[in-house]
Each structure stands twice: as C-alpha cells, then as structure tokens.
Amino acid sequence: MIRLEKRPQPSRAWSLATPLVAVLATMAFGGLLFAALGKPPVEAIRTIFWEPLFGEFAFYYRPQLLVKGAPLVLIAIGLSLGFRAGIWNIGAEGQYIMGAIFGAGAGLAFYPSDSFLIFPFMVIAGAFGGWIWAMIPAVLKTRFGTNEILVSLMLVYVAEQFLASVSLGLLKNPEGFGFPGSRNLQSWDAAHNAELIAGTGMHWGVVSALIAVIFAYVLLNRHMTGYHIRLTGEAPRAARFAGVNPARLVLFCLGTSGALAGLAGMFEVSGPSGQVSIDFNVGYGFTAIIVAFLGRLHPVGILLAGGLMALTYIGGDIAQSNLQLPAAAIQVFQGMLLFFLLAFDLLTNFRIAIGKPEVA
Amino acid sequence: MSVPLLSLQGLTKAYPGVVANDTVSFDIGEGEVHALLGENGAGKSTLVKMIYGLVKPDSGKMLLRGQPYEPAEPRQARADGIAMVFQHFSLFDALNVAENIALGMENPPEMRDLAARIREVSETYGLPLDPFRTVGDLSAGERQRVEIIRCLLQDPKLLIMDEPTSVLTPQEVEILFKTLQKLQSEGTSILYISHKLEEIRTLCDHATILRLGKNVGECTPSETSARDMAEMMVGSSLQTPQRAAREFGEVAMDITGLSVPAPSAFGTALKNVHLKVRKGEILGIGGVAGNGQDELLGVLSGETLTDADAVKLHGKPIGRLGPTARRRLGVLAAPEERLGHAAAPDMSLTENAMLTGSVREGLEKNGFLDWGATKAFAERIITAFDVRTPGPGNAARSLSGGNLQKFVIGREVLQDPDVLVVNQPTWGVDAAAAAAIRQSLLDLAAKGAAVICISQDLDELMEISDSFAALNEGRLSAPREAAGLTVDEIGLMMGGAHGMEVAHV
Numbered sequence: 001m002i003r004l005e006k007r008p009q010p011s012r013a014w015s016l017a018t019p020l021v022a023v024l025a026t027m028a029f030g031g032l033l034f035a036a037l038g039k040p041p042v043e044a045i046r047t048i049f050w051e052p053l054f055g056e057f058a059f060y061y062r063p064q065l066l067v068k069g070a071p072l073v074l075i076a077i078g079l080s081l082g083f084r085a086g087i088w089n090i091g092a093e094g095q096y097i098m099g100a101i102f103g104a105g106a107g108l109a110f111y112p113s114d115s116f117l118i119f120p121f122m123v124i125a126g127a128f129g130g131w132i133w134a135m136i137p138a139v140l141k142t143r144f145g146t147n148e149i150l151v152s153l154m155l156v157y158v159a160e161q162f163l164a165s166v167s168l169g170l171l172k173n174p175e176g177f178g179f180p181g182s183r184n185l186q187s188w189d190a191a192h193n194a195e196l197i198a199g200t201g202m203h204w205g206v207v208s209a210l211i212a213v214i215f216a217y218v219l220l221n222r223h224m225t226g227y228h229i230r231l232t233g234e235a236p237r238a239a240r241f242a243g244v245n246p247a248r249l250v251l252f253c254l255g256t257s258g259a260l261a262g263l264a265g266m267f268e269v270s271g272p273s274g275q276v277s278i279d280f281n282v283g284y285g286f287t288a289i290i291v292a293f294l295g296r297l298h299p300v301g302i303l304l305a306g307g308l309m310a311l312t313y314i315g316g317d318i319a320q321s322n323l324q325l326p327a328a329a330i331q332v333f334q335g336m337l338l339f340f341l342l343a344f345d346l347l348t349n350f351r352i353a354i355g356k357p358e359v360a
Numbered sequence: 361m362s363v364p365l366l367s368l369q370g371l372t373k374a375y376p377g378v379v380a381n382d383t384v385s386f387d388i389g390e391g392e393v394h395a396l397l398g399e400n401g402a403g404k405s406t407l408v409k410m411i412y413g414l415v416k417p418d419s420g421k422m423l424l425r426g427q428p429y430e431p432a433e434p435r436q437a438r439a440d441g442i443a444m445v446f447q448h449f450s451l452f453d454a455l456n457v458a459e460n461i462a463l464g465m466e467n468p469p470e471m472r473d474l475a476a477r478i479r480e481v482s483e484t485y486g487l488p489l490d491p492f493r494t495v496g497d498l499s500a501g502e503r504q505r506v507e508i509i510r511c512l513l514q515d516p517k518l519l520i521m522d523e524p525t526s527v528l529t530p531q532e533v534e535i536l537f538k539t540l541q542k543l544q545s546e547g548t549s550i551l552y553i554s555h556k557l558e559e560i561r562t563l564c565d566h567a568t569i570l571r572l573g574k575n576v577g578e579c580t581p582s583e584t585s586a587r588d589m590a591e592m593m594v595g596s597s598l599q600t601p602q603r604a605a606r607e608f609g610e611v612a613m614d615i616t617g618l619s620v621p622a623p624s625a626f627g628t629a630l631k632n633v634h635l636k637v638r639k640g641e642i643l644g645i646g647g648v649a650g651n652g653q654d655e656l657l658g659v660l661s662g663e664t665l666t667d668a669d670a671v672k673l674h675g676k677p678i679g680r681l682g683p684t685a686r687r688r689l690g691v692l693a694a695p696e697e698r699l700g701h702a703a704a705p706d707m708s709l710t711e712n713a714m715l716t717g718s719v720r721e722g723l724e725k726n727g728f729l730d731w732g733a734t735k736a737f738a739e740r741i742i743t744a745f746d747v748r749t750p751g752p753g754n755a756a757r758s759l760s761g762g763n764l765q766k767f768v769i770g771r772e773v774l775q776d777p778d779v780l781v782v783n784q785p786t787w788g789v790d791a792a793a794a795a796a797i798r799q800s801l802l803d804l805a806a807k808g809a810a811v812i813c814i815s816q817d818l819d820e821l822m823e824i825s826d827s828f829a830a831l832n833e834g835r836l837s838a839p840r841e842a843a844g845l846t847v848d849e850i851g852l853m854m855g856g857a858h859g860m861e862v863a864h865v
Contacts (some may be wrong), residue, residue, distance in 0.1 A: 008755075008757065008758045009754065009755050009757075009758050009846065010706065010755065059669055063661045194385045222728055222729055222731075223727050224718065224724055224727045224729060225727065227711075227714060227729060230707070231704055231707070231715065232708055233702040234704040234705070234706050235699075235700045235701070235703075235705060235707075237697070237700050237701045238700060238701055238702065238715060239704075240663050240683075241661065241683060241693075241695060241701055241702065241715070241716070242683065242684075242716060243662070243682050243683035243684030243685075243687070245682070282429060328504055345605075
C-alpha cells in the first residue's frame with residue numbers, strides 16, 4: 001500500500017524543487033493534451049515558453065511580459081501577506097478597480113493642469129482607493145466577525161458596478177462623442193504613467209512591483225510585523241501568546257493588500273490601459289491569487305511566478321493565433337500548472353512510504 | 361509453579377530510528393497485579409499495544425495459558441479475555457452511560473437488559489453508576505468507571521490499565537484501588553502501567569521495569585523502596601531537587617475576586633479567584649485537568665484580559681495589559697500545550713526563541729529583528745537546559761515532547777522573570793530532566809522571583825511548593841502552607857471524590 005508519512009522537518013530540497021517539477025510536469029501533460037487535440041505538442045510548448053522571450057517578435061513580446069507581470073506581482077505580494085496569516089482577501093480585483101477609479105478621478109479633477117504634482121497625487125489616491133475598499137471587509141471582520149472571503153469577493157461586483165457607473169457618468173470624457181469611458185490619460189503628460197525607458201515596457205508599476213518585493217522580503221524576514229504574520233499563520237494560539245493583536249493584524253494585512261492592488265489599478269489606468277472604461281478590469285486581481293500560491297507566498301517566488309504567469313498568457317495568445325489552439329486548452333494548461341504545484345507541494349511536508357501503516 | 365496467564369517471550373518492535381521494545385520477556389500470573397514501570401518513552405505503551413493487538417511485534421511470541429497468542433486486532437484480544445482501559449477516554453459526551461457501553465460491544469443486548477447488567481456489575485464491584493446518566497455530566501473519575509465497566513462486562517481474564525490515576529483525586533484513587541483489589545481476589549489479573557511509585561507499592565504484587573525498550577529488572581514493590589525503583593527506571597542515581605531556606609518578600613502578584621466567563625463551550629469559567637504570591641515563594645496549584653488551569657494561565661499571561669484591578673503586579677493594576685506589556689514588566693508564562701501554544705511547530709527553535717524573548721532579551725529594535733542575537737539566545741537555552749537537538753535551526757516539531765518542554769521552560773527561566781507562571785512544567789519529561797526543571801524553578805525562587813506552578817502531579821507540587829491551592833470547577837481553594845499538608849487534605853481541596861462513594865465491599 002502506498003501512503004503519505006509526515007516528515008519530521010519540512011524538506012528544503014523539495015520546497016525549492018517543487019515549482020520546477022511542477023512546470024516540467026505541466027509541459028509533459030500539457031503536451032499530451034495538445035497532442036490529443038491534434039496539434040504538434042513540442043511546437044505548442046515551444047510557442048508558449050520560447051516564442052515570447054527569444055522568438056522572431058520577441059522585441060514586441062518582452063516589454064509585454066513586464067506590462068502584464070507587474071500588476072500580478074504587485075497584487076500578489078499584498079495578498080501573500082494576508083494568506084501567510086490565514087487572512088483571505090479574495091477581492092483584490094475590486095480593490096484594483098477602485099484604485100484605478102480613485103487614481104484617475106484624482107487626476108482628472110485637475111485636468112488640464114500640467115503640475116508635476118498630479119502624478120504623485122494620483123499614486124496616493126489610487127493606493128487610498130484600494131485601501132479603503134479593503135477596509136470594508138477588514139472592519140466588518142474585526143467588529144462583527146464576518147467572513148472576509150465572502151465580503152471581499154462580493155465587493156468585487158460592487159466595484160464593477162461603480163466602474164460602469166463612473167465610465168458612463170462622473171468620469172465620462174466630455175469630448176468623447178458620447179462613448180463611455182474617461183479621457184485618455186496617455187495623451188495628458190502630467191498624468192501619464194509612461195515608459196521610463198522607451199520600448200522596454202518598464203513603467204512606474206514595474207518599479208513599484210520590484211520595491212514591493214523587497215519591502216515584503218524585509219518585512220517577513222526582518223521585522224516584527226512580518227514575524228507576527230508568519231506566527232499567526234503557523235500557530236494562531238502561539239501568536240496570541242506572543243502578544244499578537246489579531247484584529248490589528250487583519251487591518252494591516254487587508255489594508256496593505258488593498259493598497260497594493262489599488263496601486264496596480266492606478267498604474268494600469270494611467271499607463272497601458274489609458275482610460276477608465278466599463279471593461280477596464282481583466283482579472284489581474286483573481287489571477288494574482290494563483291501567482292501568490294505559485295510563488296509559495298514567498299516574495300522572490302512571487303516575482304518569478306508573476307513572470308511565468310505573464311509568459312503563459314502571452315505565449316498562450318501566440319499559440320492561439322499561430323497554431324489555432326482553442327482558448328480553453330490554454331486555460332486548462334494554466335490550471336494544470338497550479339494543480340501540479342499544489343500536488344508536488346505536498347512532498348515538502350510529507351514523504352511517500354510503501355508498506356502497511358502502523359497503528360501508533 | 362502453575363502456567364502463567366500471559367507469558368511474553370522476547371518481544372521486539374522497532375520503529376524507524378528507534379527500537380521501542382527490545383526482547384522484552386516477563387510473565388503475568390493468574391490473579392496477579394503486575395506493574396509495568398518506566399519513564400516516558402521507555403516502551404510501555406508499545407508493549408501493551410502489542411498485547412492488545414494494536415501493534416504487531418517484529419519478533420518474539422506471547423503465550424496465553426500456554427497456548428500461542430497472536431492477536432491481529434483488538435477485537436480478537438477482547439475475545440481472548442484481554443481488556444484495556446486507556447488513559448484517554450473514548451466516550452461520547454452527548455450519549456448516556458448505557459449507550460456509550462453498547463457502542464463498544466460486538467452484539468449489544470437490548471438496552472433494558474444492558475442497563476440491568478451495568479447495574480449488576482457496578483454494584484458487585486463497588487462502582488456506583490447510573491446507566492441512564494449523560495456522560496457529559498460525569499466527573500473524570502466517573503467516566504473512568506464507565507470505561508472499567510465496559511471492560512468488566514466482557515468478563516476479562518487480564519485487565520490492562522494505562523495510567524489510570526492521572527485524572528483522579530486522591531480519594532478517587534482510593535476507591536479505584538478497592539475495586540481493583542476485589543477484581544484481583546476473584547482471580548482477574550491486572551497489568552498496571554504507571555510511574556507513580558507509591559501507588560505501585562500499595563497495589564502491585566510484582567513489577568517489571570522498562571528502560572529504553574529493555575526489561576532492566578523486576579522487583580516486588582512492597583519490599584523495594586520508591587527511590588530504588590526510580591533509580592532502576594532512570595538507570596542512574598537521582599538528584600533530588602535542593603531547596604534552600606528562603607525569606608519571602610512583599611506580595612508580587614495579587615489576584616482579587618477574579619471571575620472570567622468560559623472562553624468556549626468546552627472551557628471552564630473562573631469564579632471569584634483570589635491569589636497572592638510573594639517574592640521568593642512558589643505557589644503550587646493542583647487540581648484535576650479541565651478545572652480552569654488553562655484559563656488561569658491565560659489570565660496571568662495576558663492572553664485573557666480582565667478588569668484592570670483584578671490582577672495586580674507589585675500593587676499596580678495590569679489586568680488590561682496584553683502579553684507583551686506584561687513581559688516588559690517581568691511577568692512570564694509557559695503554557696501546558698507545547699505545540700501550537702507555547703511554540704509554533706513548524707518554526708525553528710531560533711524563531712521560537714523570538715516568540716517570547718523579543719522584549720526582555722532585546723531581540724527587537726524599532727520593530728526590526730536581530731536574528732543573530734536570537735540564535736545566540738536559543739543556543740543558550742539549548743546548552744543551559746540540555747535540550748537534545750542538532751541545533752537551533754531545527755523545527756520545534758522535530759523535538760521529542762520532553763526536549764521541547766525543556767526548551768519552553770528554559771526560554772522563560774533564562775529571561776530572569778519577576779513572576780513566572782508555568783502549567784504542567786514536567787509533563788512528559790523524563791525523571792532526570794524533570795528534576796532539572798524543578799531545580800531551576802527552585803533556583804529562580806531563591807533569587808527572589810515569585811513562581812506559580814500549576815500542575816496535576818501532586819508529588820511535584822509537594823516537592824517544590826511553599827504554599828498550595830487547588831482548582832476545582834474554576835474555583836481556587838484558599839492557599840495553605842504546603843509543609844505538613846496531608847494527602848487527604850489535598851484531596852479535599854481538589855474537590856474530594858466529586859460525590860463518589862467508596863465501594864462497600
């Protein structure tokens with residue numbers, strides 16, 4: 001009989017090898033899937049993983065990696081802090097939307113001023129928008145013991161209604177010939193989150209994501225708050241004993257993740273997207289949950305996972321257009337990645353043993 | 361000599377990394393009360409699990425009345441007349457006594473007939489018990505009776521009892537012993553597992569002593585001193601903790617009229633607790649488990665906040681201060697539950713040293729952590745308290761229970777507390793280490809700290825306490841000077857026999 005035995009110590013080797021093994025297993029089984037669909041498996045895998053980085057049109061795709069990866073990393077870093085402590089913010093998508101609305105709104109209030117203060121003010125407003133949206137589930141949880149998973153998730157749909165409303169009303173471009181959506185911030189220099197170096201995709205959001213990674217790393221490894229986050233996740237009762245105030249931790253974790261999601265939304269609306277519109281959000285807030293776990297809730301892991309996720313998105317798009325792979329197959333492929341990661345992750349804490357179980 | 365009831369011959373059982381039993385042989389005679397003695401981890405549990413069919417031996421054999429005996433599962437062991445009362449009860453609180461007993465039977469009779477049989481057995485053996493009472497309302501002693509009656513209904517030839525007295529007050533122990541003696545007089549053999557030596561001296565005819573999985577000797581308990589048996593268990597001469605005569609200073613910790621509602625449905629409410637500990641004094645708090653020990657520790661450590669004036673340190677109210685603020689003032693605590701409360705299982709010892717050490721050891725500056733100093737602190741604990749581990753980088757859960765306990769106690773003692781509160785400080789710790797932990801508590805008191813030691817081990821409390829109080833259903837008895845207290849008086853403070861009566865045999 002095959003069974004699982006708990007390891008006395010988490011295995012360090014497996015903890016490092018898991019993401020790699022998961023990617024390899026995804027390639028193998030994804031290849032089988034593509035073959036079953038009648039597509040050349042090796043070619044498909046190569047298109048997804050190789051083409052965006054080193055293919056003929058890599059000069060176009062490489063900046064896209066940063067543009068798509070940055071919001072994922074920025075949001076996932078914030079989420080990982082809460083997830084580490086067992087505080088589940090599932091509503092980053094809503095906080096992302098609110099960050100975009102607040103950020104864009106704060107800027108547009110001063111249109112057409114060309115003050116250099118506009119952009120910093122928009123950054124602060126964007127972070128505030130995400131923060132305040134995350135404070136709703138946080139305060140409800142600490143005051144009334146509501147479930148933050150449900151409240152934060154449902155607030156996503158409220159935020160989407162807000163987005164539709166301001167696109168059609170408050171923030172609608174007065175010179176937009178009646179089309180829904182705000183003024184395009186890309187054509188207003190004071191508010192434009194432009195590429196810092198042309199043609200690289202490097203904008204302020206990418207810089208912020210890198211800063212967030214460093215910030216989270218230092219927080220978790222060198223700071224009392226980070227230690228308390230980890231302690232709460234590992235042993236809540238021991239955390240109480242150590243003097244952690246659970247309510248304060250809920251406010252901190254939800255607040256930080258909301259602010260980072262808001263920032264991501266603000267950088268997106270003022271940069272790659274350019275305007276507040278009804279279909280502004282494309283699911284970064286939900287995908288970031290996958291990125292956070294794919295990166296094993298570790299800041300550096302999340303950085304790599306964000307890159308990998310962006311790669312499969314862009315590679316998947318290329319495979320769809322070049323090889324006519326169905327979009328659903330790409331989604332299954334991405335789902336496999338998370339599935340294998342979680343499956344192999346088990347081996348960090350357990351080992352496979354063969355033989356009859358012993359009654360202990 | 362006649363054929364023994366059960367003969368164990370060269371039983372060996374190895375687990376990965378440890379030999380739990382190494383060629384253990386001994387005989388249990390008909391109608392004999394046989395003690396199995398040994399420290400935690402000596403292999404007592406593994407041995408009885410083999411007898412009860414829960415674990416299969418790697419080698420060696422067992423003979424039951426001269427016939428080969430190889431139980432594949434407990435059901436078979438029970439069919440052969442072997443019954444076992446476990447240390448931890450397996451009863452459903454919501455069901456009544458008869459229903460609980462029926463659940464453990466292969467072919468339960470009609471409830472009415474079963475109730476009649478329960479009455480009959482309980483009267484014969486002096487274990488008064490109403491078959492229709494709900495188990496949730498019974499005291500620990502009465503629950504144990506349910507387990508014993510469950511066994512007696514099978515008419516066993518051998519009754520195995522695993523540390524039966526650890527949940528009983530002294531009066532309840534006396535009642536239990538009367539029952540066991542009656543069973544013995546009827547020819548039932550009893551295998552009695554314990555590390556309480558005085559009990560074994562009064563009850564048992566014969567003792568087998570296990571150390572590190574080996575049978576290291578046998579003796580007749582009534583003719584051997586408790587000290588000699590203890591030394592056979594430990595394998596070396598025992599250090600009795602030394603207590604120096606000391607003066608008590610002013611009152612350090614003062615609790616007045618404290619009442620706290622139960623934190624959960626399974627918790628115990630504290631009711632009007634009064635308590636004073638002076639500098640240099642060790643206050644022992646006894647009581648059967650589940651009478652408010654955890655809750656009292658929570659109130660002292662700051663995990664449970666109370667009215668400011670209910671808890672005072674050197675006359676200043678601290679009832680509203682959390683654990684960190686109390687540590688700063690010198691109030692430290694070591695909870696009973698090691699994994700998950702006193703320590704985080706998956707974190708390293710270094711990280712666990714940070715858990716309570718950050719304030720007093722200066723491991724944190726402006727919120728930033730000094731891991732170098734923390735590691736040094738962890739290493740100091742490991743050295744000073746002889747914690748057996750490859751190093752401070754190992755996860756807490758990789759340590760044995762006793763070693764982790766030494767780490768947890770050492771972590772608080774080394775921080776030089778003014779008031780130290782410990783709950784079950786030597787639970788699951790071997791005798792030598794327990795002596796070292798008790799000595800460290802005595803040394804701490806000698807240096808002028810006030811120590812509150814909550815424990816269920818009365819011998820331990822008598823060994824180190826200056827004054828003694830007992831918790832019973834959330835109420836704390838008035839503290840009394842420990843010297844000169846008799847076992848009877850202690851038992852009454854613990855709530856006596858909880859309404860149970862001695863068997864009229």
